Amino acid sequence: MSADTIFALASAPGRAGIAVVRISGDKTGKALSRLGCKTPPPRRATRVKLIDPITKELLDDALVIWFPAPRSFTGEDVAELHLHGGRAVVDGVMAALAAIGGVRPAEAGEFTRRAFEHDKLDLTQAEALADLVDAESRAQLRQALKQMGGSLKELTDDWRHRLVQALAHLEAVVDFPDEDLPPDVADKVWGEVRDLEGAIGGFLDDGGRGERIREGLSIAIVGPPNAGKSSLLNALVKREAAIVSAKPGTTRDIIEVHMDIGGFAVSLADTAGLREAGDDIEQEGIRRARARAENADIRLALFDGATYPTRDATTQTLVDANTIAVINKADLLDQQREVELDGADAMRPTHFISTKTGFGMPALLQRIEAMIKARFDMTASAAITRARHRKALEECREALSRSQIAKLPELAAEDLRLAARSLGRITGRVDVEEILDVVFREFCIGK
Numbered sequence: 001m002s003a004d005t006i007f008a009l010a011s012a013p014g015r016a017g018i019a020v021v022r023i024s025g026d027k028t029g030k031a032l033s034r035l036g037c038k039t040p041p042p043r044r045a046t047r048v049k050l051i052d053p054i055t056k057e058l059l060d061d062a063l064v065i066w067f068p069a070p071r072s073f074t075g076e077d078v079a080e081l082h083l084h085g086g087r088a089v090v091d092g093v094m095a096a097l098a099a100i101g102g103v104r105p106a107e108a109g110e111f112t113r114r115a116f117e118h119d120k121l122d123l124t125q126a127e128a129l130a131d132l133v134d135a136e137s138r139a140q141l142r143q144a145l146k147q148m149g150g151s152l153k154e155l156t157d158d159w160r161h162r163l164v165q166a167l168a169h170l171e172a173v174v175d176f177p178d179e180d181l182p183p184d185v186a187d188k189v190w191g192e193v194r195d196l197e198g199a200i201g202g203f204l205d206d207g208g209r210g211e212r213i214r215e216g217l218s219i220a221i222v223g224p225p226n227a228g229k230s231s232l233l234n235a236l237v238k239r240e241a242a243i244v245s246a247k248p249g250t251t252r253d254i255i256e257v258h259m260d261i262g263g264f265a266v267s268l269a270d271t272a273g274l275r276e277a278g279d280d281i282e283q284e285g286i287r288r289a290r291a292r293a294e295n296a297d298i299r300l301a302l303f304d305g306a307t308y309p310t311r312d313a314t315t316q317t318l319v320d321a322n323t324i325a326v327i328n329k330a331d332l333l334d335q336q337r338e339v340e341l342d343g344a345d346a347m348r349p350t351h352f353i354s355t356k357t358g359f360g361m362p363a364l365l366q367r368i369e370a371m372i373k374a375r376f377d378m379t380a381s382a383a384i385t386r387a388r389h390r391k392a393l394e395e396c397r398e399a400l401s402r403s404q405i406a407k408l409p410e411l412a413a414e415d416l417r418l419a420a421r422s423l424g425r426i427t428g429r430v431d432v433e434e435i436l437d438v439v440f441r442e443f444c445i446g447k
């Protein structure tokens with residue numbers, strides 16, 4: 001092993017009860033002994049006094065855990081120093097480590113990269129690790145843990161294994177036509193390719209759920225001026241994020257807040273009221289409002305209860321299956337608020353709320369949550385969580401469908417090889433040699 005030994009503060013910077021410094025590489029043992037710490041028993045928290053190698057001053061009374069290679073996160077010798085989380089303590093230990101020859105501060109992601117290089121995890125698990133650290137909602141957490149546990153890796157590995165098998169059989173037909181191969185080999189190959197194409201196609205057709213959960217869902221509030229859009233945003237996030245005013249055209253740019261609804265990370269946008277009037281700036285705000293509304297996962301179309309039952313026609317045109325129609329200022333409506341179920345609304349009941357009194361707010365939140373769950377709840381164990389996965393799977397599916405209409409078996413085999421390579425890119429393992437291995441192991445050609 002010639003790579004440098006690296007170290008970094010693994011816990012968040014700043015004052016804390018405990019700070020963890022992680023060291024990885026073949027000079028880890030040497031670094032520990034330079035700090036006055038004899039190699040401790042493996043994988044056991046051991047109390048040590050860390051000494052500055054130059055000044056001989058006490059740096060900290062700490063805990064060290066020693067993970068000798070290969071049973072460590074990176075696959076290299078690793079030590080974790082659990083220090084008292086003070087700035088001076090951490091700085092002192094880091095400076096002492098940096099002064100040791102062949103030991104240097106780690107670059108971003110370098111520990112995980114080494115873990116990947118030593119086959120401790122594949123690319124999807126490395127990505128999941130990053131997602132886990134970034135997770136802010138339950139759904140993101142759950143998804144990251146599943147992927148880190150190998151859900152996506154296992155699925156793509158399984159597809160790739162089957163594909164390599166089919167390819168091996170096809171190559172046997174191409175390369176050794178005179179051998180005594182079972183007569184139905186080609187049929188089996190194409191049956192398998194069709195199955196794989198179907199499975200991957202089905203997996204791709206997921207409405208982008210995994211990616212949406214990872215990035216956060218978007219909800220836009222749209223409606224005419226003065227309907228109470230800004231008030232609704234404030235009521236949902238329970239703080240005064242947007243300016244509320246009786247003056248129409250107050251909200252011009254998009255105001256965005258982040259919140260958690262039912263365990264999902266959501267970004268909620270308040271937009272400029274839709275109307276013809278207003279200056280250039282307001283018109284630009286309205287243009288943005290429409291664009292945001294179109295791109296949102298879920299829309300809240302807010303109507304002004306002061307004009308009920310008349311509804312703003314422009315806003316009404318935006319109501320579709322992903323929209324919840326809401327009528328605000330229910331406090332102004334005197335009689336029983338029976339919902340008039342006209343044709344369009346029969347499928348999508350209108351919610352009456354009052355941001356002023358809080359009337360109908362819990363029911364609205366429940367409705368939003370139900371809509372999110374219906375569209376984004378993951379029951380399947382594996383999910384596409386990044387554009388990178390989707391692109392590779394799409395390339396794979398295209399190659400699979402090309403292979404079935406290829407004019408020559410050699411060309412079909414090349415397409416299957418490309419398809420396998422696309423799958424291999426997802427996990428970061430691309431290896432064509434194994435195809436040959438399968439041919440010879442399975443067929444004993446040439447006896």
Ligand SMILES: Nc1nc2c(ncn2[C@@H]2O[C@H](COP(=O)(O)OP(=O)(O)O)[C@@H](O)[C@H]2O)c(=O)[nH]1
Nearest residue numbers: 226227228229230231244245246329354355356
């Ligand atoms: N009576 C009543 N007035 C409301 C309610 N919600 C908002 N308003 C008032 O409606 C006006 C416009 O509110 P705002 O949130 O700025 O509307 P926006 O233009 O759609 O963002 C303000 O004067 C609010 O105080 C409500 O539930 N009931």
Ligand SMILES: [Mg+2]
Nearest residue numbers: 229230250251
């Ligand atoms: Mg507003």
